[in-house]
Each structure stands twice: as structure tokens, then as C-alpha cells.
Amino acid sequence: MSLEARDYRGVPELTARVVRASFPKGTLAVRIQEALGPLFEDESFAEAFPLRGRPAIAPGALALVSVLQYAEGLSDRQAAEQVRARMDWKFLLGLELDDPGFDFSVLSDFRSRLIERGLEERILDLVLSRCCELGLLRSGGRQRTDSTHVLAAVRTLNRMEFVGESLRAALEALAAAAPQWLASLVDSAWVERYGTRIDSYRFPKGDNVRKEWAEQVGRDGFTVLEAVFTPAAPGWLRQIPAVEVLRRAWLEQYHRDGEGVRWREAKDLPPGRRRMSSPYDLDARYGMKRGSGWCGFKAHLTETCEPDAPHMITNVETTDATVDDAEMTETVHQNLDERRLVPGEHVVDAGYVTAAHILTALDEHAITLLGPVGLDTHHGKQHDTGPDPSQQAFTIDWDRRKAVCPRGAVSISWSDQVKPSGTPITRIQFAATDCRPCPLRSACTRASEKGRYGRSLTLLPREQQEILSRRRQEQQTEEWKKRYDIRAGVEGTISQAVHRTGIRRTRYTGLSKTHLGNVLAATAINIIRLDAWLTETPLGGTRTSHLARLELAA
Numbered sequence: 001m002s003l004e005a006r007d008y009r010g011v012p013e014l015t016a017r018v019v020r021a022s023f024p025k026g027t028l029a030v031r032i033q034e035a036l037g038p039l040f041e042d043e044s045f046a047e048a049f050p051l052r053g054r055p056a057i058a059p060g061a062l063a064l065v066s067v068l069q070y071a072e073g074l075s076d077r078q079a080a081e082q083v084r085a086r087m088d089w090k091f092l093l094g095l096e097l098d099d100p101g102f103d104f105s106v107l108s109d110f111r112s113r114l115i116e117r118g119l120e121e122r123i124l125d126l127v128l129s130r131c132c133e134l135g136l137l138r139s140g141g142r143q144r145t146d147s148t149h150v151l152a153a154v155r156t157l158n159r160m161e162f163v164g165e166s167l168r169a170a171l172e173a174l175a176a177a178a179p180q181w182l183a184s185l186v187d188s189a190w191v192e193r194y195g196t197r198i199d200s201y202r203f204p205k206g207d208n209v210r211k212e213w214a215e216q217v218g219r220d221g222f223t224v225l226e227a228v229f230t231p232a233a234p235g236w237l238r239q240i241p242a243v244e245v246l247r248r249a250w251l252e253q254y255h256r257d258g259e260g261v262r263w264r265e266a267k268d269l270p271p272g273r274r275r276m277s278s279p280y281d282l283d284a285r286y287g288m289k290r291g292s293g294w295c296g297f298k299a300h301l302t303e304t305c306e307p308d309a310p311h312m313i314t315n316v317e318t319t320d321a322t323v324d325d326a327e328m329t330e331t332v333h334q335n336l337d338e339r340r341l342v343p344g345e346h347v348v349d350a351g352y353v354t355a356a357h358i359l360t361a362l363d364e365h366a367i368t369l370l371g372p373v374g375l376d377t378h379h380g381k382q383h384d385t386g387p388d389p390s391q392q393a394f395t396i397d398w399d400r401r402k403a404v405c406p407r408g409a410v411s412i413s414w415s416d417q418v419k420p421s422g423t424p425i426t427r428i429q430f431a432a433t434d435c436r437p438c439p440l441r442s443a444c445t446r447a448s449e450k451g452r453y454g455r456s457l458t459l460l461p462r463e464q465q466e467i468l469s470r471r472r473q474e475q476q477t478e479e480w481k482k483r484y485d486i487r488a489g490v491e492g493t494i495s496q497a498v499h500r501t502g503i504r505r506t507r508y509t510g511l512s513k514t515h516l517g518n519v520l521a522a523t524a525i526n527i528i529r530l531d532a533w534l535t536e537t538p539l540g541g542t543r544t545s546h547l548a549r550l551e552l553a554a
Contacts, residue, residue: 012096019091028531029068029092035534036134038094040064040126048113057102061093062110063123068092069107070501070517071524080104111516120516121316124523128314128339131530136309143314143343145302145332145352146490147325148498150318150514151505152284152296155199157277159253160214164198166249166279167221173242174224178234185227190220211263218254218261221246245279252276273322283511287321296321297511299503299518300328302336303493305347305486310533313493313522314341318515325351333365345370347487355464358471370484373471389444391457392469396428398462405444405455409434413453426465428457492540497521500528 011019011033023030032039038060045059068089069079082089084101114120131137157165171194174182193216204210225247228237237243252270255262269275277286277295286295302315315335317328329352336342345368346361353371361367395404403411413429435441435454445455459465474480498504501521506514531537 011091011094015087015090015095015097018097019087023088027088028071028528029086029088031531031534032527033092036130036530039130040123044122044126045114045119048110048117048119057106057110059110061095062107063126064093065089066107066110066520067123067523067527069524070521071528073500073502075104076107077104079107111513115512115516120512120519124313124316124519124526125339127523127526128312128341131310131312131526136530136533137304137312137314137341139340139342140344141304141306142345142347142486143302143304143336143341144347144487144490145300145315146349146487146494147298147300147328147351148494148503149287149289149292149294149321150297150299150503150518151294152278152281153506153509154278154280154284154295156286156295157199160203160210160217161198162276162278163214163217163221163249163253164194164201166246167217167224168194168198169279170221170224170240170242170246173240174228174237177240178237181234181237185224193217193220214263215261218250218256218263221250221254222256222261225250242279245276245282249276249279271322273320281509283320283509283514285320285322294321297506297514298323299497300325300332301490301493301497301522302332303490304343305489310529311489311493312526312529314339316515316519316522318511318518320511325349326354326357328352329354329357329369330360333361333367337365343367347371347484349487350374355460355468355471358467359463371487372475372484373468375472389440389455392472394457396459396465403428403430403457405430405434407438407440409438411457424461426459426461428459429453430455493525496528497525501525 019030026034040060040063042058042060045063048059065079065083068074068082069076072082074082080101080103083093083095084099087097090097090099114122128137171182171186171190204213225243227233228243252275253264255264255268272285272287275285276282277284284296286293287298298319298321300315300317300319301313303311303313305311315332317331317335319328325348329348333342333346342365344366348369348371350372353369353373355373358369358373361369389406393406397403401414403414405411409430411428412431413427415427417425417427419425430453432447432449432451432454435445435447436449438444441454447454447456460468475484501524503518503521507517508514
């Protein structure tokens with residue numbers, strides 16, 4: 001398909017007259033068209049289409065339909081049907097009332113083109129730029145970020161289901177591509193084991209029996225792989241995606257040596273970030289957060305939170321489920337910088353904050369990163385009548401490379417080290433002879449009385465440690481807590497995205513497609529919020545049960 005130039009002359013007269021008569025108060029589509037005009041020009045997506053070929057449906061119109069699709073929770077087929085059937089959508093798209101629309105498959109092709117050309121963010125960027133032109137969005141001010149889990153479009157599998165389904169999927173693909181070749185390899189027992197989906201199979205009880213079943217699957221998988229990779233086998237069999245998935249899965253899940261095929265123990269498995277969770281979505285990973293696990297991804301949403309402007313989502317990040325929130329803080333700041341929407345203050349929860357992030361945000365982006373840092377995790381309890389044995393109570397002399405404990409003892413060792421993660425640290429140790437007679441010893445240290453050293457301290461580099469200490473003190477004050485209260489509002493944004501656009505479970509497989517879906521969902525939320533702002537619809541309040549109201553009244 002090639003990009004066909006479209007002469008946009010506004011809404012056709014008959015379409016405008018009929019729609020305004022039918023909807024005197026307007027609809028979301030009508031009000032957005034009247035307030036914002038054409039949001040997406042075809043030229044903005046020109047690089048996604050070749051110069052020659054069959055003329056394509058106007059990409060600006062496809063972008064609008066993709067956003068409305070998420071705003072109303074529609075499938076591709078339903079969205080294409082709405083273009084043919086709904087007058088207000090024709091009004092927004094600038095179509096005649098008798099326009100036949102397009103086939104629903106065009107939407108999938110449009111998304112694929114955006115991903116291939118790296119244009120996933122273009123639709124959100126254009127809406128944000130339009131808001132900036134209207135004075136509804138600007139840099140500075142306050143923004144807030146939080147993440148939520150996104151379930152993969154595939155079923156969550158345990159390890160036994162995963163290996164069984166990986167082998168079954170490979171056998172299904174081979175049976176379709178090379179039936180005669182596969183028939184010479186397998187027998188009726190294979191059909192009995194892998195003829196139906198593994199999730200319909202009742203696994204045997206007992207760890208030993210299940211281990212035997214898993215190792216039988218492993219031996220069958222290696223039989224298939226050996227046959228596929230022999231010189232006599234057709235070379236194109238190795239290029240079948242399901243066969244490659246099988247090869248990767250067996251490397252991750254099994255050992256094979258002179259003793260045969262063995263099921264890997266948990267300690268021998270690859271890290272979760274590198275380990276596949278499903279043979280049908282190679283980007284999905286199994287993650288844990290606050291005791292809850294899921295197979296899929298994470299979405300990080302950043303929004304403005306100024307009282308005199310609509311709350312607009314300014315950035316969307318999508319990662320696999322194993323990526324920690326702290327790894328995304330700098331990425332969010334860089335992307336906001338590229339959009340020229342850097343906030344003066346960025347409010348986040350503790351997962352996004354480290355001392356290094358606070359310094360980097362301020363030095364490189366002029367952003368005040370507002371969020372709680374971890375408290376001193378020293379095991380002891382503070383004495384009610386004596387000095388505080390926590391790290392905060394120690395006096396650190398960075399210039400002389402000495403530390404003084406609350407009882408006046410001076411450290412005897414100061415060494416600069418690097419953690420396995422690459423983080424530089426300073427290790428300070430006190431003499432056991434000073435710690436043994438100390439009345440605070442039981443609350444201060446667990447070091448052996450027979451060792452050379454007593455209490456030890458682990459510090460970050462000087463600038464990070466000092467800002468960490470200041471933040472720990474600040475976040476205990478009422479003033480800081482009042483500033484931080486605004487962060488809770490982002491939970492409402494996540495709730496709106498989940499319930500209105502359905503981002504809790506992705507519609508697509510793969511990280512890139514899931515990210516595009518999240519961007520479209522965020523753009524739809526922005527359109528909905530712009531409409532609410534233009535119609536002066538008040539923000540929803542916090543829900544309170546009838547029982548709680550009685551208690552508040554009392």
C-alpha cells in the first residue's frame with residue numbers, strides 16, 4: 001500500500017447538519033472534532049507507507065479509529081463496523097454519510113506499520129502537541145508516575161505445562177508443514193501424550209511421578225530436535241518458529257549428559273528475565289509484586305496533576321513483568337525531556353526512588369523527585385532512654401574517613417568497595433573491643449563477640465548518602481507528607497485505564513504490540529479527559545461506603 005494524498009476539507013455539510021440535529025448536546029467524537037479539529041494529519045504517518053503501490057486508507061483516519069477503539073473497548077471488527085454505522089464517527093473522520101468505511105483487517109496492518117517504523121509513540125505525541133498549542137499542557141509543574149501489571153494474552157503455565165505445550169506446539173507445526181516426515185518419527189503413544197492441549201491433561205500425583213513425566217517429555221523433545229537438526233532433514237524445518245521455541249525451551253528446562261535427560265532444579269534455571277513463560281508469547285515473563293504473581297508485562301503511566309488544567313498522560317512505558325520500577329525512573333525522565341514536558345516536581349512511590357535517582361533527576365533534568373526512600377533497616381530497636389543505635393545516629397566524617405558511634409567510639413576500618421551490581425559503597429567497621437562492653441550492643445550489632453570487628457556500616461557515595469539522610473528526615477514531617485498526598489491520584493488513572501480501555505490484559509502478543517496498545521489506551525484516556533474538561537465535568541470523588549459515612553458523621 002502507498003500513501004494516498006487526501007484533501008481534507010472539513011466535515012461534509014450533510015454529515016454536519018444531520019449529526020448536529022441528531023445530537024444537539026454532542027458526543028465524545030463530535031465535541032473533540034469541534035474543539036480540536038483534525039488531530040492526525042496523514043503526512044505524520046507518511047514514513048510508514050511506501051511511495052508506490054495500491055493506495056492506502058488515510059492513516060490519519062486509522063489513527064483516530066484506533067484511539068476511539070480503545071476509548072469504547074471495541075475489537076477491530078467492531079471498530080470498523082462503527083465507522084460504517086455511526087454518524088458521529090463519520091463526523092469526526094470527515095466522511096460522507098454514505099461512506100462504506102473499510103475492512104477491519106486494515107487496523108491490524110496499520111498497527112504493524114507503526115511498529116515496523118518505530119512510530120508507536122507518534123499518536124500520543126500528536127495529541128500532546130495539540131494540547132500544548134491550546135495552552136492545556138506545559139513543562140514544569142507537577143507530574144506523577146505509577147505502574148500496573150498487564151496480563152499476557154496467553155494462559156499462565158506452570159513448568160510442566162510449559163514444556164508439554166512447547167513440545168505439542170512444535171509437533172502441531174511439524175505435522176502441518178511436513179506430515180510424512182513427522183509420521184516416520186512418532187508413534188501412537190505420542191498422539192496419546194500430545195494429541196490434545198496440555199492444560200486439559202490431568203498430571204499424575206506425587207513429585208517423583210511428575211518428575212518422570214517431565215523427563216519423558218524432555219526425552220521426546222530431544223528426539224524431535226535431533227531429527228530436525230540431522231543433515232538428512234530438510235533445512236527449512238529448523239526455521240519453523242515453534243521448533244526454535246522448542247530448542248530454546250529445552251536449553252532452559254533440561255540437562256542432558258551421559259546419564260540421560262534430567263529436569264533442571266530451580267537453582268539451575270536461567271534468571272526470570274531471560275526465561276520464557278509461554279511458547280506463544282516469547283516476550284511475556286513471570287513477575288512478582290507484593291506477593292502477587294502474573295505472566296505478562298508492566299505498564300508505567302505518567303500524568304500531569306495541576307489543578308487548573310486537565311490531567312494528561314504524558315508518557316507510557318511498557319516492560320516485561322520482571323523489570324523493577326527503579327529501572328524506569330531515568331527512562332521516564334529522558335522521554336519527558338525529549339517531549340519538552342519535563343516537570344518541576346515528579347511524584348512517585350518508593351519503587352522509583354533511590355538516592356542516585358534523586359541526584360540524577362536534579363542534576364540532569366532539573367526535576368525534584370519526590371518519593372519516600374527506604375528507612376534504615378538496622379535490626380535493632382531504639383532505646384527509650386539511651387542513644388539511638390540506628391545508622392542515622394552515627395557521625396560520619398567523610399574528609400577524615402572516620403565514623404563516630406552514639407557512645408563516642410571511633411571506627412577502625414574504612415574501605416571503598418563495589419557491589420556485584422556495580423554500585424560503589426563504603427564499608428565502615430568498629431573494633432570489637434569497643435562494642436563488647438557497650439550496653440547498647442544487643443540493639444546495635446549481631447557481630448560475634450570473638451571476632452575482630454563489632455558494628456559495621458554500609459554507606460553509599462557521599463552525595464547519595466547525604467541526600468538519603470536528608471530525605472529520611474524530611475519524609476517524617478507533616479509538610480512533606482502533605483506534598484506527597486497528591487501521588488494517590490495516579491491510582492485513579494490506572495483504574496480508569498483498566499476499566500475504560502482494558503489494559504489489564506493485553507489484546508496482543510509481544511512487547512512491541514502490547515506497548516502500542518498501551519499508548520493507544522493512554523491517548524484514548526487523554527481524549528476522554530479533554531472532553532470532560534471542555535464540558536466542565538467534575539473529577540470523580542473518592543468512593544465512601546454508607547457505613548464509613550455514618551462513622552464520619554459521628
